[in-house]
Amino acid sequence: MNEKELSINSLIERRWSPRAFSDRLIEPNKIHQLFKAASWAASSFNEQPWRFIYATKDQPEGYKNLLDCLVEFNQQWATSAPLLILSVASKKFQHNDTVNRHAWHDVGQAAATMAIQATELGLYMHQMAGFDSEKAQKTLGIPDEFEPVAMIAVGYIGDPNSLPDGLREKETAPRSRKSLEDFTFQGKWK
């Protein structure tokens, strides 16, 4: 099998995580389409443990609250994104109050589904672990039964030349992936 010859869905191929965003605002309907796509992800016991806190650039207070949670490295580029989202997980199953071991898995699935929908809409998402989770919990009023998972910058594609030195090169660098044999094992681990 020649891996390079295997074709996959073009939305999956086209999805990537840019750092340069255009200042074009996202149409409200498209924002709702992103969240609707997320809602159709699979989840353990169909608990849908994901929650999303979001703000657009034209909602300066909410936007600043989200931006302020990011580490400096991410702030320098994510500030160009017209939409910031924080994904949040419900720690326990609501149906029996036990720990939901797959909550983060399910929030990740919702984010991945959203990213595919974003690509379909001409939008791009950049997910981030680099943020202060405790600060987000406090400043965004997230209840104790929930925990922040990832920040997400969303927008239309921008000009890589708008990025500071260092990030500009990363934006246009070739992307790489492990080959299938490095992460798939037939029958048992090896």
Ligand SMILES: Cc1cc2nc3c(=O)[nH]c(=O)nc-3n(C[C@H](O)[C@H](O)[C@H](O)COP(=O)(O)O)c2cc1C
């Ligand atoms: C959970 C998660 C956390 C990430 N954290 C950051 C981050 O803090 N800062 C950043 O610049 N990129 C971050 N990324 C983006 C990854 O570096 C990127 O997805 C990876 O290099 C693969 O590139 P691609 O998404 O363009 O295929 C994160 C991605 C994920 C899924």
